[in-house]
Amino acid sequence: MINTLHVEERTLFKKLDINLIIVILALNVIGLINLYSATHGPTSTDVASLFIQQFVWLAVGWTIFLVVTLVDYAIVTRIALIVYILNFGAIVYVTFFGKVALGAQRWIDLGFFRYQPSETMKLALIMLMAKILSTRSSLGSGMGFKEMFVPLLVLGVPFAFVVEQPDLGTAMMLAAIGGSMLIFAKIKRIIIASLVVLGIIALPVAWKFVLHDYQKNRVLTFLSPTNDPRGTGYNSIQSKIAVGSGRFFGKGFMKGTQSQLEFLPERHTDFIYSVLSEEHGFVGSLAVVGLFCFLFLTGVRVAMNARDKFGALLTVGVLCYVFWHMFVNIGMVIGLLPIVGVPLPLLSYGGSSMLTTMAGMGLISSVAYRRYLF
Template sequence: MIKIDRRLFENFDIILMLFICLVCTMALFNLYSASYPPKAYGTPAYIRQSYFFLMGFGVFLFLISFDYQELHSWNYPFYVLIVALLIFVYFAGAKAGGAQRWINLGFFKLQPSEPAKLMLVITLASFYSRKEVVDGYSITQLVIPVLLTALPFLLILLQPDLGTALMLGIIFVSMTVFVKLRMSTYLTMGGLALVLGVFAWEKVLKPYQKQRIQTLFSPDNDPMGHGYQVLQSKIAIGSGGKFGKGYLEGTQGHLHFLPERHTDFAFAVWGEEWGFAGSLIFLGIYFMMLLWGIHVAMEAKDRFGVLLAYGVVMLIFWQAVINLLMILGFLPVVGIPLPLVSYGGSSLLTTMLGLGILMNVRMRRFQNLQPEP
């Protein structure tokens, strides 16, 4: 039920909104350059992304109209819906590049694994806020959240989409450690992670996925094959120097040396054109937005609000860190986008939904909210 309260408008977070608008504006300018010169056919990527931004701000405004407490009741229907979509994708999803990850809706292709990440944040926040444990969670008390994480994890892994599946694991670990664990739980989880890691390397990972990890340590051994993306990305960023080559003047991107320059490697385009100084400004604004998100979590009125805000920040933070380390050659190329910056409708809409939840928590931070007469 939509609730209108004057105090909600008074608590609208202008600073958070300013950060979001700044990042979105820089992202669109960068996407225009990444897709320049435009092709003679089809709608340019920056135009399509502009539509997604408008849709994103629409769902953002819609979401802040509702009290985030209602997500407690929406939580499991949302979970069932996303799992159902992931199952549908497995059997009848659209294919591209050897993967089966999308549902063709006509006007755009929905990738259910993207909202699955936000769904997991909401699900874990709801569970941990309802099942608070003073002396820390034991391993048996984590069985339900582990199962809730494992089901979408396995469905996404089957697509195959190792990067997004790992993001679910990272979200689970981030939120679970945040709510406090017993020391025995840490030791058990660490041991299980080690065993599962060895098992995954031997039995689960496909040869091309192993090759990506091996290429991380020696990209020069296959400069025209598996190491090509990382080498070209490092060349693009390094060639930007202190102040960059200038807007629309990047050669690595515009001459098509840099692959996936509008998606996974979008920041490499920015680094080449704006240089070290411009990159610092961009990253400063981006991570200040996330730091402000932590501030929102600290001032939330209840445990559910704290966990929601923290989970959303971790969702964006880890994707950003992994993407940046990936294009710098410090992590394998696993297809993790830079939220708000990389092209992609599903990723952008999911991020805007998450930021809408963050604003929702901020607007309702005052204690003991009572309807005005």
């Protein structure tokens, strides 16, 4: 009996993708170290609570990761629509009754936790689109407008509501994730060309009738941040100063002047990578990018070895979620993209983002765990 239990334990351990676990854990540890520095400056007041809260979110996140890993991901096909509807209902609720912060209405105040439905909608969208696209045939030239109608509807409805909140950054993340999954599932080239043309045509319309003044200012600031260095250009300028001042090896742990003296805004959330770059320089910044690259390569290997198309699409969707967040966040802090409220996965402070990301990692782990079944 005891020998049987030992064999089962060894089998369980063998099925886990250790590479995936190690790279996630490495990013978590770097995130905690970075967060400690970002929130323990000489003028900080609420640091202990932020660091402890993030530690709690990590503990809960890893619990979710392990639970999702052990549950067969096939169950997602049965609950995807329910999860999507519940998330969409929460987004509708937020639109009318949500908590307003930083000029946007995005959160539901649960007392102990501010829940952001648009964040978990990203994962719900991945689950439902993976279910829908796994039933579409990728033979021939790819899907046409008829096959794409339902996936585009599933993507477009929450996109419109999130834009209305207003949260253009999250809305663009939804579009990027959904669009990437559609391209992976294969669509006709004429449709891709048509969507590109429509997007170009829609830009001036969106600028005139959709974007709010502060969103337009972000774009104008991105093009010329020095026009208003103490106003709309402040965040971008301070972030680039922090990144550049780190040079090759950085200033050292808790020695970054931009972060420690609080010149750098939102340094524990959106600009956490700026803190990393200032204190650990080009070497530390490149190491984090390298870890993300390793995470993507591990995920691609899992997708290639998945037992079915649904598992592959599920994995690709989560990888797209992490990639676009990383790409936009790092791009904005180094001045290559406009400033938007997009966190850096596994490193930025925040409960909704951390739990959603760890649940997504759990889905990839679940797919990897079951590659041995056949």
